[in-house]
Amino acid sequence: MRRRDFLALLGAAAVSAPAHAQRRPRLGYLSGGLQGDPNSANTIEVLKASLAELGLRAGETIEIGERWADGDAARLPRLARELLDLRPDILASTGATETRALHAITKTVPIVFLQLATDPVGQGLVERIARPGGNVTGFMQAPQPLWSKRIGFLAELLGRPPRRLAWLCNPGNASTEASWVDAKDAAARAGSAIVRVDVNIPADIDRAFDSMKDRDGLLVQFDFLTATEKDKVAALAARGRLPAIYENRSQALAGGLMSYGGDLRENFRQGAAYIERILKGARPAELPVIQASRFELVVNLGAARALGIAVPSALLSQADEVIE
Numbered sequence: 001m002r003r004r005d006f007l008a009l010l011g012a013a014a015v016s017a018p019a020h021a022q023r024r025p026r027l028g029y030l031s032g033g034l035q036g037d038p039n040s041a042n043t044i045e046v047l048k049a050s051l052a053e054l055g056l057r058a059g060e061t062i063e064i065g066e067r068w069a070d071g072d073a074a075r076l077p078r079l080a081r082e083l084l085d086l087r088p089d090i091l092a093s094t095g096a097t098e099t100r101a102l103h104a105i106t107k108t109v110p111i112v113f114l115q116l117a118t119d120p121v122g123q124g125l126v127e128r129i130a131r132p133g134g135n136v137t138g139f140m141q142a143p144q145p146l147w148s149k150r151i152g153f154l155a156e157l158l159g160r161p162p163r164r165l166a167w168l169c170n171p172g173n174a175s176t177e178a179s180w181v182d183a184k185d186a187a188a189r190a191g192s193a194i195v196r197v198d199v200n201i202p203a204d205i206d207r208a209f210d211s212m213k214d215r216d217g218l219l220v221q222f223d224f225l226t227a228t229e230k231d232k233v234a235a236l237a238a239r240g241r242l243p244a245i246y247e248n249r250s251q252a253l254a255g256g257l258m259s260y261g262g263d264l265r266e267n268f269r270q271g272a273a274y275i276e277r278i279l280k281g282a283r284p285a286e287l288p289v290i291q292a293s294r295f296e297l298v299v300n301l302g303a304a305r306a307l308g309i310a311v312p313s314a315l316l317s318q319a320d321e322v323i324e
Contacts, residue, residue, distance in 0.1 A: 032224025071228030118175030162217030
């Protein structure tokens with residue numbers, strides 16, 4: 001080979017080598033929920049599809065590492081460390097507990113939370129809503145008067161305010177205490193007595209429903225435990241003939257009577273845009289936390305019939321989705 005051709009070959013190799021060696025960006029995704037749950041079609045699958053529309057195709061132009069706690073909050077710190085060991089360029093989390101697990105181990109890797117149901121300032125995740133100031137930003141449903149709205153929808157369904165409410169929650173969720181304050185205040189304004197019923201593990205759920213036999217209305221938190229066990233919760237509410245309203249559409253799809261809450265699909269679509277912007281150089285410190293602006297009421301007529309309840313037409317006219 002002539003010297004001139006050899007030098008040209010070396011030059012071409014030097015130009016092409018970085019392109020071959022360039023690493024795809026890495027996204028770490030942490031959820032307390034159940035991997036493979038049908039609800040993932042409204043969450044992680046929406047995120048992946050939205051990223052693909054932006055040119056970030058999983059396995060092609062971006063690597064996505066997923067960790068799922070399957071409803072067990074105790075696993076989240078270990079799963080968060082596993083994600084960090086993957087050397088991600090950015091992290092995405094579902095709720096407050098997942099986000100806190102990630103934030104506890106990194107103040108440098110960007111974190112985008114996708115469905116926070118509490119105040120991120122109060123949780124110590126951001127300094128301000130408009131300018132988060134650190135490595136965390138994202139999308140939230142609070143503060144909003146959502147428990148008042150849910151009690152109002154129950155009152156419309158029953159033709160009167162519920163007199164004896166129960167609030168089913170997971171105390172292991174980082175947003176539970178603040179959400180309980182909101183639920184108590186909403187019940188007091190409606191003139192309803194309310195009791196809090198905690199479930200820490202799936203085995204607690206049967207006992208919880210045994211303790212609610214004197215209740216005439218149920219409010220159900222949406223978190224990684226109640227989401228994982230949503231089929232069982234809906235079935236026990238139906239068996240106990242207990243009218244219930246839930247926070248999330250997936251709970252109504254699982255047989256729950258009604259749900260009212262933010263459209264998580266929209267959160268995940270917008271979350272993909274934030275992820276792309278950060279990968280292109282935007283700083284989480286300067287990306288404002290976005291509060292949900294679209295809320296959806298879902299009514300399950302099959303669940304209503306099982307309870308012997310005729311859903312008023314005025315309530316049906318407000319529904320964004322009616323499940324037959």
